[in-house]
Amino acid sequence: MKKITKILMLSIFVITAIAFSKKKQKVLIVGDSISIGYTPFVKESLKEVAEVVHNPGNAKHTGNGLKHIEDWIGNEQWDIIHFNWGLWDLCYRHPDSKVQGQRDKANGTITFSIEDYERNLRAIVKKIKQKSNAKLIFVTTSYVPTQEAGRYVEDAIKYNKVARKVMQENDIEINDIYKVSKKIHQEYGKGNDDVHYTPKGYEELGKHITKFLEKELN
Numbered sequence: 001m002k003k004i005t006k007i008l009m010l011s012i013f014v015i016t017a018i019a020f021s022k023k024k025q026k027v028l029i030v031g032d033s034i035s036i037g038y039t040p041f042v043k044e045s046l047k048e049v050a051e052v053v054h055n056p057g058n059a060k061h062t063g064n065g066l067k068h069i070e071d072w073i074g075n076e077q078w079d080i081i082h083f084n085w086g087l088w089d090l091c092y093r094h095p096d097s098k099v100q101g102q103r104d105k106a107n108g109t110i111t112f113s114i115e116d117y118e119r120n121l122r123a124i125v126k127k128i129k130q131k132s133n134a135k136l137i138f139v140t141t142s143y144v145p146t147q148e149a150g151r152y153v154e155d156a157i158k159y160n161k162v163a164r165k166v167m168q169e170n171d172i173e174i175n176d177i178y179k180v181s182k183k184i185h186q187e188y189g190k191g192n193d194d195v196h197y198t199p200k201g202y203e204e205l206g207k208h209i210t211k212f213l214e215k216e217l218n
């Protein structure tokens with residue numbers, strides 16, 4: 001009887017240990033509509049090992065991030081925070097109140113200059129580190145096609161350069177998706193005047209994000 005009891009106790013211990021070891025990690029994705037597009041594919045691919053959550057709505061620009069990042073993190077014990085800002089920051093919008101908000105790189109005003117973008121990123125990183133002990137991963141800005149109404153192709157490259165500098169100085173890992181997003185956009189983008197992707201495009205971006213996160217979750 002004692003032997004059977006020991007075996008049962010050992011079995012319970014092993015089962016408990018296995019269940020504990022398989023506890024899902026928690027991943028918070030913060031970003032704009034591009035991240036909103038690929039998150040469902042990432043969530044599905046990682047469902048056995050991680051709980052993947054996107055911040056409510058669109059994270060927009062760094063100004064919006066500064067206002068809401070602490071609320072998005074909340075009191076959750078995140079294992080990874082995978083975050084991005086850029087496309088909204090480098091966007092030019094028409095100053096005329098009649099068409100305010102309309103993308104217009106010829107006559108518009110940039111949302112945040114590259115200097116303000118850098119300053120805001122530094123402030124956001126500081127807030128995240130004060131709020132969470134999660135592993136941080138910054139995602140570079142995705143490709144901007146040549147005919148996009150409110151954005152210049154070269155600005156994505158410039159803003160990415162500044163973002164990489166900020167992240168490197170803060171020992172934050174970088175998931176550089178610019179080149180892969182350009183390749184995917186050429187095949188699965190919504191057009192040469194749109195930064196967005198078809199569902200297949202988001203699926204392909206999701207594969208890249210998933211592969212990167214899988215390495216961090218092991």
